[in-house]
Amino acid sequence: MxxxxxxxxxxxxxxxxxxxxxxxxxxxxxxxxxxxxxxxPGTFPALNIGNTPSSVEIYAFAPGLDPAKLDVTLDRGVLTLSGERASTLPEGEDRKVTVYSRERVYGSFKRAITLPEDIDPSRVTATYRDGVLHVSIARRESPQPQRIAIQ
Incomplete structure (x- = not known):
């Protein structure tokens, strides 16, 4: 060889x-x-997207957000997550801060996710806990094959 x-x-x-x-x-x-x-790199929030036989599951890792400032919409098969993350630096003339490195993003954000065609937009739930936004979208009931008896 x-x-x-x-x-x-x-x-x-x-x-x-x-x-x-x-x-x-x-x-x-x-x-x-x-x-x-x-x-x-730096896209916010980081997402995990998966599915089960009965639903599509989206996890958005967004620590430090006020859930009241999050906006989750579903329109024509596109899920949009948007909101704003406030800066953690002190503001004002009397509080001058020199930043050497900034790895945590702040400001407004928007992420759009295209979903499968078999989702049911009327059965969506969203929860925010411990910095993780969990959106669960149920799938439509699909017709199951039917066995036909031969006479």
Whole structure:
């Protein structure tokens, strides 16, 4: 066997991903998404989206928000989360603060999520607890196959 074939990487796409990460480390990613399903660094709130056979579950990690300032809307299969996060820095002339690094974003935000076609917009629940917004959207009852007796 040729030596080059023996050392061929097991996952060609894995090697491309490793190369991209190394280039990002050297040159920076310029705040661009790194894959098809990712978002730009610093996008707020971070989301986990999944489904069960009976619902679609969205978890938005948004600590330090006032639930009264959150707005959750569902329109034509698009769930929109929006709101505002206040700055934690002291304000006013008498309180001058020098910031060396800021990793926690503040200001207004908006995230839109396209949902599957089989959701039931009349059965949506949203709860906010311990900095996590949980939105659960039930799926429509789908017709089950019916066995037909042959006479």
């Amino acid at each position: 040729y030596a080059s074939l023996q050392s061929f990487p097991a996952s060609l796409f894995g090697e491309f991903d490793r190369l991209r990460r190394e280039l990002d480390d050297v040159f920076g990613s310029a705040g661009l998404p790194t894959s098809l399903r990712s978002v730009a």
